[in-house]
Every structure is written in structure tokens, then in C-alpha cells.
Amino acid sequence: MAFSTNICYACSTNQTLTRIASMSETKKVCIVGSGNWGSAIAKIVGNNVQKHDYLDNRVTMHVHEEVLDGKKLTEIINETHENVKYLPGHKLPANVLAVPDIVDAAKDADVLIFVVPHQFIRGLCKSMLGKIKSTAVGLSLIKGFDRAEGGGIELISHIIQSELNIPVSVLMGANLAPEVANEMFCETTIGCKDKTIGNLFRDIIQTDYFRVVVVDDVDTVEVCGALKNIVACGAGFVDGLGLGDNTKAAVIRLGLMEMIKFAEVFYPGSKLSTFFESCGVADLITTCYGGRNRKVSEAFVRTKKTIKELEDEMLNGQKLQGPFTAEEVNYMLKSKGMEDRFPLFTAIHKICVGELPPEQMVDCIRQHPEHMIC
Ligand SMILES: NC(=O)C1=CN([C@@H]2O[C@H](COP(=O)(O)OP(=O)(O)OC[C@H]3O[C@@H](n4cnc5c(N)ncnc54)[C@H](O)[C@@H]3O)[C@@H](O)[C@H]2O)C=CC1
Numbered sequence: 301m302a303f304s305t306n307i308c309y310a311c312s313t314n315q316t317l318t319r320i321a322s323m324s325e326t327k328k329v330c331i332v333g334s335g336n337w338g339s340a341i342a343k344i345v346g347n348n349v350q351k352h353d354y355l356d357n358r359v360t361m362h363v364h365e366e367v368l369d370g371k372k373l374t375e376i377i378n379e380t381h382e383n384v385k386y387l388p389g390h391k392l393p394a395n396v397l398a399v400p401d402i403v404d405a406a407k408d409a410d411v412l413i414f415v416v417p418h419q420f421i422r423g424l425c426k427s428m429l430g431k432i433k434s435t436a437v438g439l440s441l442i443k444g445f446d447r448a449e450g451g452g453i454e455l456i457s458h459i460i461q462s463e464l465n466i467p468v469s470v471l472m473g474a475n476l477a478p479e480v481a482n483e484m485f486c487e488t489t490i491g492c493k494d495k496t497i498g499n500l501f502r503d504i505i506q507t508d509y510f511r512v513v514v515v516d517d518v519d520t521v522e523v524c525g526a527l528k529n530i531v532a533c534g535a536g537f538v539d540g541l542g543l544g545d546n547t548k549a550a551v552i553r554l555g556l557m558e559m560i561k562f563a564e565v566f567y568p569g570s571k572l573s574t575f576f577e578s579c580g581v582a583d584l585i586t587t588c589y590g591g592r593n594r595k596v597s598e599a600f601v602r603t604k605k606t607i608k609e610l611e612d613e614m615l616n617g618q619k620l621q622g623p624f625t626a627e628e629v630n631y632m633l634k635s636k637g638m639e640d641r642f643p644l645f646t647a648i649h650k651i652c653v654g655e656l657p658p659e660q661m662v663d664c665i666r667q668h669p670e671h672m673i674c
């Protein structure tokens with residue numbers, strides 16, 4: 301894999317020129333999703349749109365409706381400006397409007413920010429098809445893969461792009477939502493091939509505590525965001541087994557090497573430098589120490605309950621992406637006879653589904669291909 305640096309460039313297709321031309325009007329932003337990360341990002345976006353005259357002051361946020369103590373979550377959010385279920389203790393700006401109907405939320409938007417657990421994205425796209433602006437641009441914050449219709453797996457941004465026929469960029473980084481909501485300094489990576497659209501996203505997302513780097517290696521940014529959640533499960537198993545910091549570091553390093561190998565094999569042209577952006581090593585580290593996938597995987601070893609039981613018990617409606625992603629990646633590796641080239645990803649999947657005891661994870665990586673390279 302080449303260690304070339306990332307660049308941003310403006311694309312000059314007619315379609316892009318139309319989009320850029322239409323950017324002279326006031327742009328409306330819609331956030332599709334309102335979970336832990338969706339709400340943290342709504343706080344940033346709600347504040348940022350007020351700083352730019354070309355952005356509409358009102359931000360719609362699609363909320364998958366639920367009832368809490370007899371009251372609708374959308375009503376609670378619109379009255380109290382707090383997502384009491386998914387980001388309690390943080391006020392959202394009053395210009396963020398919670399909307400239960402996806403079409404009502406998205407139909408007038410020029411910028412659609414997708415931030416739902418990846419298992420729900422196809423259903424949402426189906427509801428939005430033909431009901432959004434044809435000139436809209438998308439930004440996906442969703443970490444994961446889904447099964448491709450003809451076999452294999454697909455990046456979430458590619459699914460959104462092909463279902464809705466709009467260009468979709470990605471944002472991934474070392475961004476644990478509660479810390480971002482607390483305005484603790486961090487970085488993020490936007491993968492976007494078009495400089496003008498990249499600058500638009502920077503205006504919407506960047507703050508003095510949430511620093512944005514825009515790169516053009518879009519697929520690699522997203523591959524990093526998806527795969528690090530698998531490694532985080534491995535880090536959680538190490539913690540549950542009490543194996544110590546050296547073993548955890550080995551799992552993180554071998555995980556990184558499998559992430560790089562995966563990008564090399566399945567996304568040729570990926571740049572090694574992208575792994576050194578926030579979406580790469582930094583996100584891998586933060587998730588392996590502070591994330592939900594790590595936490596639930598540690599409990600999985602200690603309690604012997606299933607991942608699903610623990611997700612329900614420990615996360616209050618928030619969703620894990622790691623075990624699903626491990627399953628989807630394994631589905632593809634198995635079908636291509638490539639499981640032995642990715643022994644850590646394979647072991648983590650087998651542990652998650654109960655095919656391998658967690659105690660055997662280390663045995664699966666003792667003879668890792670990385671240890672055979674001269
Ligand atoms: N939470 C975090 O720290 C970060 C999360 N991410 C990624 O962002 C994406 C979204 O994560 P979160 O906002 O944390 O979500 P979450 O894990 O808090 O999930 C809960 C959300 O899913 C919604 N939901 C439940 N059932 C649904 C359905 N049938 N249809 C549509 N929505 C439904 C809930 O209403 C709620 O908004 C994920 O891909 C995650 O990996 C990325 C960076 C940080």
C-alpha cells in the first residue's frame with residue numbers, strides 16, 4: 301500500500317457544478333438519526349448553522365419515535381431540548397427540531413447527515429427514495445458494512461449513494477459521543493472527493509474543540525471506521541480475561557494490520573497515510589479503551605450472557621456495531637476462502653456467536669501471518 305498523502309480536489313462534472321451553483325442559496329440541514337452520536341452531532345450542527353448566513357437556522361433531526369413514561373420522545377426533545385434517553389444531561393440548541401416522520405424531516409434538506417446504527421439504514425433509505433431533493437448531498441457518520449445484494453458486503457455510504465442517488469461523503473474519527481458532547485478536544489476525519497462540498501461540511505461540523513481534517517481517500521476512511529469496532533470487541537475480550545496491557549496492545553496492533561490488509565485486498569488504491577488520520581489509529585485506540593463495543597465484550601467474558609442480552613441490559617437502547625460488522629466481514633471472508641488471512645477478525649466473530657470460547661482468542665493469533673513475515 302502506498303504512503304501517499306491525501307488531497308482534496310474539486311470535481312468538474314456537470315452534476316457537481318449544479319450542486320455547487322445551488323449552494324448560493326440558504327442551505328437546510330437534516331440529521332437522520334438521534335442516538336448517542338446523532339444527538340452529540342446535533343448539538344454541534346445546531347450551533348454551527350447559526351454562524352453562517354448561507355445555512356438555514358433550523359436543523360431538522362429525524363427521531364425514531366418512542367414513548368417514555370407516556371410521552372413521545374420527539375415532544376420531550378422539542379420541549380426540553382434534551383434527548384433524555386440517548387444523550388441525557390446535554391442541552392441541544394433550540395433550533396434543532398425533532399421530527400418523527402423521516403420524509404417530513406428530510407424532504408427540504410440540502411445536506412443530509414446520516415447517523416443511525418447501520419442495521420437501520422436500508423429501511424430509512426427506502427422511505428426517503430424519491431422524496432428528497434435531487435441536489436442534496438449526504439454525509440455518513442455510520443460505522444459498519446451491510447450485505448450487498450449480489451453477495452459480499454458493501455460500505456454504508458455506497459448503499460446510501462446507490463439507494464438515493466446522491467453523492468455521499470463520510471465522517472469517522474476518535475469521537476466517543478459523550479466526550480464530544482462534553483466539548484472535550486478531539487479530531488475527526490471527513491472523507492470527501494469534492495473540495496467545495498468538503499468545505500461546506502467543515503462549516504457545518506468543525507468547532508474549536510472538534511477539529512476536522514478533510515481527505516480524499518473516502519473509502520479507506522469508512523473502512524477504518526467500520527473495522528475498528530471488530531477490534532474493539534477483541535480488546536474487550538482481553539479485558540474480560542484479565543490478560544493485561546501487553547496482550548491488549550498486541551490485539552490492537554494485529555487488528556490494525558488486518559485493517560490495513562483488508563483495505564489493500566478489497567479497496568485497492570487505499571492510502572496508508574489515511575490510517576494515521578483520526579479515523580485510523582486514533583479511533584482504534586479510543587474505542588479499544590472507552591467504547592461500548594469494548595465494554596459489552598468485557599462483560600460477555602465475565603458474565604457468560606449473550607451479546608444481545610448484554611446490549612439490552614447495559615446500553616439502554618443504544619446499539620453495538622462490532623459484532624454485526626464482524627459477522628458481515630466473516631460472511632465475505634468465508635465465501636472467498638480468506639478467513640486464515642484475517643485470523644483476529646475471524647476469531648472475534650466466532651467468539652461473538654458462541655462458536656469459540658474467548659479463552660481461545662489468543663491461540664488463534666499466536667501464528668498470525670504478521671509473525672511469518674521476514
Ligand atoms: N456513540 C458513539 O460514541 C459513536 C457512534 N458512531 C456511529 O454512529 C452510528 C449511530 O450511533 P449512535 O448515534 O450512537 O446510535 P445509538 O447506538 O445510540 O442507537 C440508538 C438509536 O437507534 C435508533 N433506532 C432504534 N431502532 C430503530 C429503527 N428501527 N429504525 C431507526 N432507528 C432506530 C434509536 O431511536 C436511537 O436513535 C453508528 O454507526 C455508530 O457506530 C460513531 C462515532 C461515535
Ligand SMILES: O=C(CO)COP(=O)(O)O
Nearest residue numbers: 473474475476591592593
Ligand atoms: O465509534 C466510536 C468512537 O469513535 C464509538 O465506539 P463504540 O460504538 O464502541 O462506543
